[in-house]
Amino acid sequence: MNWKKAFNIFKWVAGITIGLMLAISALILVFKDDIKSYALKEANKYLNKRVHIGYIDVGIWKSFPDMRLSFDDVLVHSKFDTTITADTAIYAKKIDLRFNPLDFFNNDFSVHRIDIDQAKLNLKILENGQVNYDFLKPSEDTTNSPFEFNLERINLRATDFTYHNESTQQFYEGYFKNLDFNGSFNEKQFVLNALTEFDVKTIQSKSLTLIENKSAKCDISIQMDQINDVFEIISADLSINKLPFLVRGKVSNDSLNFYVGSRGLELSQVANNFSIQELDVVDEINGQGKVNFELFIRGANEKTKSPAIDANFNIENGSLSEQGFSLSNINLNGSYTNGISTGKEQVVLSKLQFNTLNEAFSGNLSISDFDRPRLRGKAKGLLDLKAIHRLFGPFSLSELSGSVLLDGNFDLRMNSPKTDPQNLTIYDLRASLRLNNIITKFMNDERAVRIKDGKITIRNQFAGITDLSVSLNQSSLTLDGQFNHLADYFKGARNLSVDASVSSDFLNLDDLSSTQEETSKSKAWILPNKIDGKLMLTLNEVIYSDHQYTFIKGKMNFGKRKLTFPYVSGVSAKAKINGRLKITETRPMYLVVETSLSSPKVNFKPLFAEWNNFDQTVIKSENINGSAKIQLDFKGPFDLYEEEILKEKFDVKAKVKITDGALMNVEPFKEITQSLRASGGGLLIKKSKIDAFEARLLNLQFDSFENEFTVKNGVITIPKMTIRSNALDVNLSGTHSFDNAIDYSFDFRFREIKGTTSSEFGDVIDDGTGFRVFLKMYGTIDYPEFKWDKEAKKAVKEEKREEAKDDLKSALKTGFGINKKDTTIKEIKTTEKPKEKIIMDFGQDTIQEDFTEESKKKKKNALQRKIDAWKKENEKEKEESIFEFE
Known part of the structure; x- marks a missing residue:
């Protein structure tokens, strides 16, 4: 019975509740528009x-x-x-x-x-x-x-x-996760309670960033007095990144007065939570010592006037340490003012002391005019660069260690710290720095730059460097010299003046190439634009792209996107080279090199070995001997952005005089004798003669000759020249392109191939007569082709006709006095030629035989028989159609 009664009550209650809900919903629906309008x-x-x-x-x-x-x-x-x-x-x-x-x-x-x-x-x-x-x-x-x-x-x-x-140049930015105000807002006097969690994105006064990207909590009670227009902070618990602060304050109709302070803060916590001008101190530093902080905000309650903001802070008996470095006995007194009460906004570190590497450091610093910061101070003592890198870095460096012994005063201004930090105005700068065992690495670069020791002396815009020893990988150098107009150079007002010297025992230029994997190319100027002066070079050994240069001495002058070497000397491939050099950057990463070099003696064998046989396989270092005197004039561009050597734009003149040359076992020379065998030459020349000629070609030795080669449009041009060798005397001319396309012309006397240079009566003197063989070699250097050169033969004949005309005119002038006044016609100069002498020994008590015409025909001496053989030989040669006599 009770259950039924309870169920009935529940039904009535539920029904009434649902009815009320439906009624309220209906009323809301009916009066919804009225409520909105109200x-x-x-x-x-x-x-x-x-x-x-x-x-x-x-x-x-x-x-x-x-x-x-x-x-x-x-x-x-x-x-x-x-x-x-x-x-x-x-x-x-x-x-x-x-x-x-x-x-x-x-x-x-x-x-x-x-x-x-x-x-x-x-x-x-x-x-x-x-x-x-x-x-x-x-x-x-x-x-x-x-x-x-x-x-x-x-x-x-x-x-x-x-x-x-x-x-007032104040800027605050934050994010409130939750902000809850409680109070009787309609009362004239009441207590307002607020509880919030928020993130401080930035608190900035003018150019100075006080707090940035910190989390905070605040539980505050404020006495609101709307009658007297006063609110006063009764109590406030503020924590910034778990650092506790005490807050007091009062705002009236015409003034405001706030205090924020904290005492006994741990140094490591403060170091991890506050920064000045983006010099963030890294996390997780094992710090000890106490920090005291006080902030005062006082002034008129006006929108257009900033209140005075003054802060004091100090560190007592602090220390910071981590693996690799430690700072102890840190004592610091500092202050900040926005300038309302003092007339100048500035941060002042009136006292800064600490010990590191068993040495003491002391100094002071003031920073003012934060838009264009002016820094003044003194410093004396030892700085541990590893600590500097850990606390204030990374400065785009993955590693920095070593020490600097510093003693100096400074007063300078950073004119554009955000856009151009190198733009400095130096009012007074006097310092000496002793560098010791510095090691540094850039981000994403495994190479380590080491400075073993060195001294730098600075006097305002002048800097002197003494025995600065720098190494990179296996390379090392020592720098001495002086640099002037430093500040003007950095801010672009004046060129840097340099008078220095660089010496090195070993320098591998490949060490200077970056090991970073560049994701995208960008064109940038390489050569300096605003440096004047000179640099003296003394480099004992330089390696570049597997090539070795030794005993380099020279002078380098700086110019506008230009480096000039008025004289430079060195040894390459065991040859002493000297001359001058100029490098000009006409557009970003596009270099034009001009040089005039000479060498009294370049040995071919080490030269070919040093330069990998100039990327060809025909004549290698083991195939060549001899030396040359060279005078080289070169001009050519190099595109570093596209990584191209623009050989087709090279302009080269090379004067070469070769002495004691020899070519051994050069395979293309066999092609010449094979061509003689295959083209009908074997009908005129005995096989034994061709074989002997080939043997001399494969051990070709020649006397000195000289010529001037030119390079234009990617083609080496060799003017006609005569090479005298043990095999034959040959006239040579032609072209050879950088892609190894060749077009050479040869001509030589047929008699020299036959080897008829002596007889039982002595040497056969070349009187210039006889017929010549004209050959053309074309195709590529690796796969040459040969043919008879008829065009060259015609050209030589025409040249001979012109010579004959000149000889006739000279003979007429000399013999008959015709055209005596024509200075263009030269007189014939007779040259004595060696004459043959026939000495016959008839013995003693010989009996004179009858001399008749018949006996003359039957009995001919050896000379007559030899002459008859030559006549028959010449007649046979005339009948051949392959060669023609001149």
């Missing part, structure tokens, strides 16, 4: 700016037991006085106004809570004091209004906040 009408009484609303809704069940008036996509543009901009002042994804649903039936809506979700609040003050956040205006008479605000709570979730005061 809300918009009331909002216009309070708001001073136009509000854009995407959607308005009324509900109860999501906010039960409160009734909810929701505004979606609320937007207010920035408005300064009467000027409206496109910038956002306020945006909220959703704003909910909550009130008691019982007031609904009394036609009275008293808003006691506001929820704002996913908002952006951008507050801004212009230089003239106009603001964009004067959202509220004095309300009109609201006696008959159904709406009034009796706020007890305001809650913000996921809200971005910025405050920018152009007049």
Whole structure:
């Protein structure tokens, strides 16, 4: 019976509840439009700016037991006085106004809570004091209004906040995860409690960044006095990255006064949480010591005037250590002021002391004018570069170690620290630095730069370097010299003046090439543009692309995108070379090299071995002997961006005089004798003669000869020249391109191939008569082809005709005096030729025989028989159609 009674009660309660819910839902549905209109009408009484609303809704069940008036996509543009901009002042994804649903039936809506979700609040003050956040205006008479605000709570979730005061150059930016205000907002005097978690993105005063990218929490109570326009912080617990701070403050109608301080903070925690001008100190440093901090904010409560901000901080008996370095006995006193109370914004480290590497360091520093920072101070003692790199780096370096012994004063200004940090103005700079065992590596580069020792002396814009020993991989050099106009050079006002010398025992230029894998190419100037002066070079051994150069001495002058070597000497391939050199960069990474070099003696065998036989396989180092005197004039471009050597644009003149030359076992020479055998030459020349000729070709030795070679449009041109050798005397001319295409012409006397150079009566003297063989070699150097050169033969005949004409004119002038006044006609100079002498020995007591014509025909001496043989031989040669006599 009880169960039935309980069930009936439940049915009545459920029915009544559902009925009420349905009734309330029906009433809301009926009066929904009225509620919206009331809300918009009331909002216009309070708001001073136009509000854009995407959607308005009324509900109860999501906010039960409160009734909810929701505004979606609320937007207010920035408005300064009467000027409206496109910038956002306020945006909220959703704003909910909550009130008691019982007031609904009394036609009275008293808003006691506001929820704002996913908002952006951008507050801004212009230089003239106009603001964009004067959202509220004095309300009109609201006696008959159904709406009034009796706020007890305001809650913000996921809200971005910025405050920018152009007049005082203050900029704050943060992100509030949750911000909850509680208080009797309608009371004239009440306590406002706020609890929030937020991220401080930046707190910046003028150019100085005080805090950046830190998480924070705050639990604060504020005494609000709207009668006297005063609010005062009763209590505040503020922590920034878990560092606790005490906050006190008071704001009245005409002034403000705040204090933020903390004592006994751990040094390592402070080092990890604060920075000045982006000099972030790295995390996880084992620090000890205490830090004390005090911040005062005082001044007038005005939009266009910044309050005075002054801070003091100090470190007592601190230490920082990590594997590889340690700093001990750290004592520091410092202060910051924004200049309102002192007249100058600056950071001052009045005392800085610490010990490192068993040495002491002391100094002071002041930084002012943060837009164009001016740095002044003194420093004396030993600096551990590993500690500097760990605390303030990485400076694009993966490794930095070693020490610098420093003693100096400085007063300088960074004119454009963000865009051009090298632009310096030096007022006074006097320092001496002793470098010791410095090792550094750049990011993504395995090469290590080492500075064993060296001394640098600086006097304002002058720097002197003494015995600066630098090594990179296996290469090393020592630098001595002086540099002037340093600051003017860095800021682009004047050229750097250099007068220095570089010496090295071993230098591998391949060590200077970057090991980084470049993802994209970019053109950039290589040669300096604003350096004047000279550099003396003394390099004992230089390696470049597997080539060795030794005992290099020279002078290098700097110019505008130009390096000039007025004289340079050295040894390459065991040959002493000297001359001059000029390198000009006509456009980024496009170099034009001009040089004039000479060598009194270049030995072919080591030259070919050094240069890998010049990338050909026909004549190798084992095939050549001899030496040459060379005078080389060269001009040619090199495109480093495209990694191309533009050989087709080379312009070269080379004067060469070769002595004691020899070519051994050159395979293409066999092609010549094979051509003689195959083309009918064997009919005229005995096989034994061709074999003997081939043997001499394969061990070809020649006397000295000289010529001038030229290179243009990628083709080497060899003018006609005569090479006298043990095999034959040959006239040679032709062309040879850089892709090894050849076109050579040869001509030589047929008699020399036959080898008829002596007889039993002595040497056969060449009287210039006889016929010549003309050959052409063409194709490629690796696969040459041969043919008889008829065009060359015709050219020689024409040349001989012209010589004959000249000889006739000379004979007429000499013998008969014709054209004596014509100075272009030369007289014949007779030259004595060796004459044959026949000595016959008839013996003693010989009996004279009868001498008749018949006996003369029957008995011929050896000379007559030899002459008859020559005649027959010549007649046979005339009958052949392959060769022609001149």
